[in-house]
Amino acid sequence: xxxxxxxxxxxxxxVLSNFEILTREDAEAxxxxxxxxxxxxxxxxIKGPRATLEMKHGDIRVGPGxxxxxxxxxxxxxxxxLNNLFTGAGxxxxxxLKAKEWRPS
Numbered sequence: 001x002x003x004x005x006x007x008x009x010x011x012x013x014x015v016l017s018n019f020e021i022l023t024r025e026d027a028e029a030x031x032x033x034x035x036x037x038x039x040x041x042x043x044x045x046i047k048g049p050r051a052t053l054e055m056k057h058g059d060i061r062v063g064p065g066x067x068x069x070x071x072x073x074x075x076x077x078x079x080x081x082l083n084n085l086f087t088g089a090g091x092x093x094x095x096x097l098k099a100k101e102w103r104p105s
Contacts, residue, residue, distance in 0.1 A: 008079035034058030
């Protein structure tokens with residue numbers, strides 16, 4: 001039996017942070033990311049993990065908690081729903097609490 005809360009924290013802390021490395025090491029990923037500027041705040045439940053993914057001119061940073069005023073806020077009611085999104089198993093749809101239209105430049 002897996003602990004959904006622990007797995008959600010791993011996804012938020014370890015998996016999201018790989019985007020930072022990906023855009024530094026892969027020219028194609030950098031090319032895609034450089035057209036997006038803004039931030040996405042991920043939050044799980046009332047007391048679950050939170051992380052902000054910030055993109056600016058191809059540079060991606062991921063940090064714990066809420067940073068600044070995010071352009072998009074994605075709320076996952078349970079850790080399992082977040083985990084499903086990352087694993088592709090089951091329903092993994094967040095509830096968008098705030099959404100700004102983004103268009104790549």
